[in-house]
Structures are given as structure tokens and as C-alpha cells.
Amino acid sequence: AQKVTQAQTEISVVEKEDVTLDCVYETRDTTYYLFWYKQPPSGELVFLIRRNSFDEQNEISGRYSWNFQKSTSSFNFTITASQVVDSAVYFCALSEFNQAGTALIFGKGTTLSVSS
């Protein structure tokens, strides 16, 4: 069965601190997709990144970076030099390779609070 675990329920940091959000997943499939979404206080779900199971390259996008390790079934997200605007709930999600329309399985989310 598929499962996504975000062990950190809430994290509080001060601006300019670096912060890492953990994500551990379970799947029996050899081909799958991992995602991170951001949900700011306004409520929308914003896509941040997608990673395919066969591509273990880490990725950096500005202050955001992602570390994908199949050996530990983890897909962690790091924000460097955090800003108040980063305050949001961050969801890690998993989709198995299947048919079109396959559901996303979300973790419980990590609430990040960045104070000035």
C-alpha cells in the first residue's frame, strides 16, 4: 500500500534560518512520482516540484532544494534563508505509475511558521 509520512507536524523558525521538511514514503511500485505542494494561509495548493522514481538527481530552485534518496525512501525539502512568505503548510505526495487520473496520496503536512 502507498503511504506518505511527514513526521514533523509543525516547525517554527526565524527569518534567514535554513529549514528541512522531511518526507518518507512507502510504495510497492518500482515506478512512481513524488511531489511537494505548498498551501499558504489563503488556502490554494501550489505545485512546487515533481520527481520521477528513476531520476535521483537532487534539484535546486532558488532558495528551495530537494533531496531524493530511494535507498531510504525519502524526499526531503530544504528552504535556505527562510522568509516570512514561506509560512505555509507543505504537503509531500506520492502517485504510483498507473493509468491516467491516478490519485495523489498526501502526507499529513508540515506547518512551517517563519517569524521576522
Place this chain on the structure above:
Amino acid sequence: AAGVIQSPRHLIKEKRETATLKCYPIPRHDTVYWYQQGPGQDPQFLISFYEKMQSDKGSIPDRFSAQQFSDYHSELNMSSLELGDSALYFCASSSRGSGGATDTQYFGPGTRLTVL
């Protein structure tokens, strides 16, 4: 860039009433998904459609039904509303990638349903 459109954005209903939520996917996206997010919870998959056919089904109550129309927009019909149906309802859309893999799901702003 055009995003997923959902209407209405807010809806207040009484118990036992019916509600219809509408979703207009990103142009040229052929797959639509519906998710329900209760307060403080992660989004839960309800149902999806690919090319106007039901593709995947999650924990959608029998009181709910949905369909995708010829112009690819989708409607979620909810009957005999209960207090527990109060939630944020998201629609997402995607286009089927090469090799048959489902591509990234992009979410609409959500419809906040309140049942009194």
C-alpha cells in the same frame, strides 16, 4: 498562464440540501480530479476522470456523484448534505504525459462548502 477555475468559491447550504461544484480545467488538460480537505487535514482523493470517463475512485460517498463533460469541465454533485461535508473541495487537472504516465496535477483555488 491559465489556471484551474472553480465555482463557486464559497457555498453555504443547510443539512439535507444539494450542492453542485464546477471545475474548468487548464486548457488542453484532459484529466480532472476532485479532492476533499477537512479542517487541518490533508486532501483526500474523491474521484477522477480522463477523457470524460471515470478513471479512479477514492473515498467518495454514495451521496456524491461527478462527471466530466464534452468540453472537459467537471461537476461534483452532492446530495443530502451533512455537517461533516463541510470542507474545502479542490479540483485539479493534468494532461497525460508521454508513455502513458499521468502528469503533474495543478489545483484550483478550491470551493469552501459550509453545511449548517
